[in-house]
Amino acid sequence: MKKRSIWLIVAAAVAAIALSLVFIVDKVSVSASSIALAEQGWQANFSSALHPDAVKDGDLYITNENGEPVEVEMALNNNGKTVEIPQIPVGEYKLHIKKSALKGNLLKSLDVKEIAFSVQEEITALTSEEELKAYFAQLLALQKNSQQPGLFNNEGGAVEESAESGDASRDSSSGGEHSTTNNQVEGVDEADMVKTDGSFIYSISESQVIISDVRKPDAMTVASDIKFQEEMYPQQLFLSGDTLIVIGSRYSAIPFEDTVREFQPHIGLTSVFLYDISNPAEPQLIREFGTEGSLNSARLANNILYYVTNVYPDFWTLEEQSGVELRPHTYDSNDNNDLKPMPYENISILPGTMEGSYSIISAIDLAEPAQNTVSTKGFLGGSEQLYMTEESMYLTAAKYMPVDEENVEDDVRMSIWLPQLANTEIFKFTLDGTDVQFLSSSEVTGTLLNQFSMDEHNGYFRIVTTEGIAWDEAAPSKNHLFILDSGMKQVGSVEDLAKGERIYSARFIGDKAYMVTFKETDPLFVIDVSAPTAPKVLGELKIPGFSNYLHPLDENHLIGFGYDTKLEPVKDGEPRIVTGGMKISLFDVSDFSNPLEKDTEILGGPGTYSPLQYDHKALYIHPETDLFGFPVTLYGESDGAEVNFEAAGAMIYTITPEGITETANLMTASEMPYEDWETSVQRIVSIGDTLYTVANSEVKSYSADTFDLLQTLNF
Numbered sequence: 035m036k037k038r039s040i041w042l043i044v045a046a047a048v049a050a051i052a053l054s055l056v057f058i059v060d061k062v063s064v065s066a067s068s069i070a071l072a073e074q075g076w077q078a079n080f081s082s083a084l085h086p087d088a089v090k091d092g093d094l095y096i097t098n099e100n101g102e103p104v105e106v107e108m109a110l111n112n113n114g115k116t117v118e119i120p121q122i123p124v125g126e127y128k129l130h131i132k133k134s135a136l137k138g139n140l141l142k143s144l145d146v147k148e149i150a151f152s153v154q155e156e157i158t159a160l161t162s163e164e165e166l167k168a169y170f171a172q173l174l175a176l177q178k179n180s181q182q183p184g185l186f187n188n189e190g191g192a193v194e195e196s197a198e199s200g201d202a203s204r205d206s207s208s209g210g211e212h213s214t215t216n217n218q219v220e221g222v223d224e225a226d227m228v229k230t231d232g233s234f235i236y237s238i239s240e241s242q243v244i245i246s247d248v249r250k251p252d253a254m255t256v257a258s259d260i261k262f263q264e265e266m267y268p269q270q271l272f273l274s275g276d277t278l279i280v281i282g283s284r285y286s287a288i289p290f291e292d293t294v295r296e297f298q299p300h301i302g303l304t305s306v307f308l309y310d311i312s313n314p315a316e317p318q319l320i321r322e323f324g325t326e327g328s329l330n331s332a333r334l335a336n337n338i339l340y341y342v343t344n345v346y347p348d349f350w351t352l353e354e355q356s357g358v359e360l361r362p363h364t365y366d367s368n369d370n371n372d373l374k375p376m377p378y379e380n381i382s383i384l385p386g387t388m389e390g391s392y393s394i395i396s397a398i399d400l401a402e403p404a405q406n407t408v409s410t411k412g413f414l415g416g417s418e419q420l421y422m423t424e425e426s427m428y429l430t431a432a433k434y435m436p437v438d439e440e441n442v443e444d445d446v447r448m449s450i451w452l453p454q455l456a457n458t459e460i461f462k463f464t465l466d467g468t469d470v471q472f473l474s475s476s477e478v479t480g481t482l483l484n485q486f487s488m489d490e491h492n493g494y495f496r497i498v499t500t501e502g503i504a505w506d507e508a509a510p511s512k513n514h515l516f517i518l519d520s521g522m523k524q525v526g527s528v529e530d531l532a533k534g535e536r537i538y539s540a541r542f543i544g545d546k547a548y549m550v551t552f553k554e555t556d557p558l559f560v561i562d563v564s565a566p567t568a569p570k571v572l573g574e575l576k577i578p579g580f581s582n583y584l585h586p587l588d589e590n591h592l593i594g595f596g597y598d599t600k601l602e603p604v605k606d607g608e609p610r611i612v613t614g615g616m617k618i619s620l621f622d623v624s625d626f627s628n629p630l631e632k633d634t635e636i637l638g639g640p641g642t643y644s645p646l647q648y649d650h651k652a653l654y655i656h657p658e659t660d661l662f663g664f665p666v667t668l669y670g671e672s673d674g675a676e677v678n679f680e681a682a683g684a685m686i687y688t689i690t691p692e693g694i695t696e697t698a699n700l701m702t703a704s705e706m707p708y709e710d711w712e713t714s715v716q717r718i719v720s721i722g723d724t725l726y727t728v729a730n731s732e733v734k735s736y737s738a739d740t741f742d743l744l745q746t747l748n749f
Contacts, residue, residue: 062142065434066129068172069383070153074475074522075120077386078129078149083114083137093135099126124153146176157385157472160378166360169383169414170349173390212721216585216653218485221424223334225270225281225341226651228717228728234314235719236278237728238268239749243280245314246747251724251735254747257314266305272334274400278309278317279339281332284324286373288363301363304329304343308403320404323366325394330429331420331485337400338468342420342429345392345412362392362412368405376412384415384461385475386433393417393429393461397468409468415461421488427463427470428488428495432456432481456481458499462522476522479529480514482537486584486650489542493520494566498549500536510534513551517566526567532557538596541584546626548592552580553611558594560626572626579617582647585662587620591632591691593662594619595646595653598636615642616666618687620694633693637685639678641669645716654718660690661697665715665727668701682709684718684727686741698741700727700734 062082070076088094089108094117096104104127109118114137117129129149136142150172160166212232217224228237234257235246241264247257262268265284272279285300305324309317327343334340345362352358361375376394384393396410417429434456458481462473480499482488489496495518502511510533517526532551539550545564551557558581560573581594598614615638622632645652646664654663663686672678686698704710712731719726724744725736735744 062136062144064131064144064146064149064176065388066149066151066176067386067388068151068169069157069385070122070151071157071385071474072122072124072153072155074385075118076122076151076153077111077116077118080115080117082142084110084117084135085137085139086110086114088135089117091134093132095130096122097128097130122153124155126150126152149176154385157382160381160383162378166378166381167352170347170352170360170390173388174350174352176388211657213654213657213719216651216655218421218650219423221335222422223272224651225272225279225332225334226717227269227271228719229271229273230719230721231273232721234311235726235728235733236271236273237717237733238271239730241267243268243271243278244749245311245317246733247314248721248724248726248733248735251721251726252744254733254735254745256747256749258317259749260309260317262307269329270332272332272339274334274337274339276310276312277320277400277403278311279334279400280307280309281305281329281341282307283329286365288359288373301326302328303363303365304341306339306341308400321367322371323364323368323398323408325364325396325410326362327392327394330393330417333420333422333427334400335422335424335465336467338397338465339400340395340397340422340427340465340470342417343394343396344417345394346390347392349390362394364396364408364410366408376410380410381412381414382472384413384472386477387415387431387459389414389416389431391416395427395463395470397465397470399468407468409470411470413461413472415459417461419482419485419488421485421490422465423490425465426473426490427465428490429461429463430482430488431459431461433459433477458482458497460495460497460518460522462495474522476518476524478514478516478524483540486542487537487540489547491542491544491563494518494525494563495520495522496542496547496563498537498540498547511536513537513549515547515549515561515563515569517563517569519566526563526565526569528561528569528571531559531571538580539582539584539594541586541592543586543589546623548584548623550581550584550594550596558621558629558631560623560629562626573623573629575621575629575631577619577631579614579619581617581619583650583653585650585653587689588691590622590624592621592623593689594621595644595664597647613640615639616644616647618689618694620689620691622691632691635687635694635696637666638668638680639671641678643667652717654684654686654720656720660688662687662689663698663718663725665718666701667709667714679704679706679708682714684715686718686725698736700736700741 066078098104133139215226233249243260245257247255268280268282270281284303284305303324308321310320311317325343327345330342332341347360363373365373393413398408399406416431419430421428461475464471464473480501482499487498498515500513512533513531514529519525535551535553538552541548547561547563549559558575562572563569579598581596583595585593598617601609602612603609615636618635620633622630644664644666665684667682668680670678670680681701681703683701688695688697713729715727717728723738725738727734731749733747
């Protein structure tokens, strides 16, 4: 009896241990691309560390399409979680993974036992529906149980015109010298909500585009307004000669060739409308075309319009439905506006990515906008930021690493999108007119802030990134600069800068890189990148506050636009950082080893903000003087919990190497406790000796000499 009891106790204990193991077993997930280029190699990322001898012991091995083992150079990187094959011949392969490859394999289980991938000399177009569905089927297999973020994403009245506005065609007095959009790259225009040709101002107002005749600054009129259907929302504008380009978003029903369905799904489209504005009083629609997806960004260079959209297909429905269309759609008024899926031969898979989303690149030569073909190519691989020169386009995407759930706290597990889990993929395309060709790709550690984190100079691509999370004391964030050659091979770097901080702004100017990081103070780093293989930090300046945007004044001076900050004491605790008013800084970098903050200007108190702090196109720069301006909303200091709204409008400053001087205050005070969105200034432009502020419902004209108000034109 006693023996039986003992065995029952032992059995129960064993069962309890086995049951507990079920709950603490760590599931290991893998992320890997199905496509690789021979010269760039291939890699697979694991959520948990592999045994350091996994390759040597044969627990990780490669076979070819015939199932035969293949001898390749294989290495473990990134804390033993990344399997990298630097070079491999063209062909079809599988990576085989034994459980014994996992470090601490007793308490781990594998999502997958093998991963198929293809190595090509260059990316090739798809050939069939089966090939596309095979890509998404593999994506589902790899990511179905993964914690990888980004998976399964889904993405009025008439205007009264004056008698003088009836004939708005251009005359010999029009087209004076005027300001332009604050673009990042010379020769590459960026889309914006306001454009001017020197005689007329084109602006987006709600769901319409207003064309204001400003040839007589004290007698402005609305030349015309362009209205759109209810589902169309204009977002961005370009001007190219006598052509106005309006880019917006809309929804459209997906056509079906089979029986009518009870619920017809709709997709989001980015639509492009081309108008003949040779007579701005009567703009004529000459063409409309569009591409599925949300607008990433658009550029105009050498009279070629380029725009990129992102599409997230419902590929997970493959498990539930048949006949799922996974190709993006396009349409063109030259083809009866029929919404059609892209041909397979116009779709390619980018190497090193399993994003499950498309980057669609479209281009059209505006020399003959009514007739020229719209070139559209789809690339499987997501995109977030865009940087472009006249010859090259770069798209970047965050590449999220699989999460090691064993080492992730519950609060972090719920927000695994955090940048400590991501690297950045960079895809380079060559531009030859409307012909866009993928050239090469690369991957760098960390994530980038915005388009100003990138630059191309003398054939080299430079990029700055932040790795990690600023408030993670166990693994503090750090910042890097990487330099890649024309083939996207890394040739130089400066790493591990400003630990515990993140990048708030960056700017590349010739052979120098400037980077602002922040946590408690604002370090401005000056980095010499003249020798691509050996970049080095020349100087560092620490000051209160931080800059969101850096703008070059001349070769020895930078202007920073951002916020003032201060440390506020907390009872029985660490001091906390409090954001104050908007701050303008003039940096003297003539001595690269000793950068100085030569002058500052602080506007308002906490709550003060400007569109310039998140959109560089809000900066006004006079073409001939040292005037700089921007829209701003001012809040004053407040002792209570409520904000203290004071005024909204625009400020103009004279900024020279000697200092910052307020030149004009175009602010409007209000008795209301908040700003009026309809009249809040969005952009500032100048034409000749007149300055204009443009809001959603009005344009105001001012003398550029006295800054006296000349007229308010209400829409």
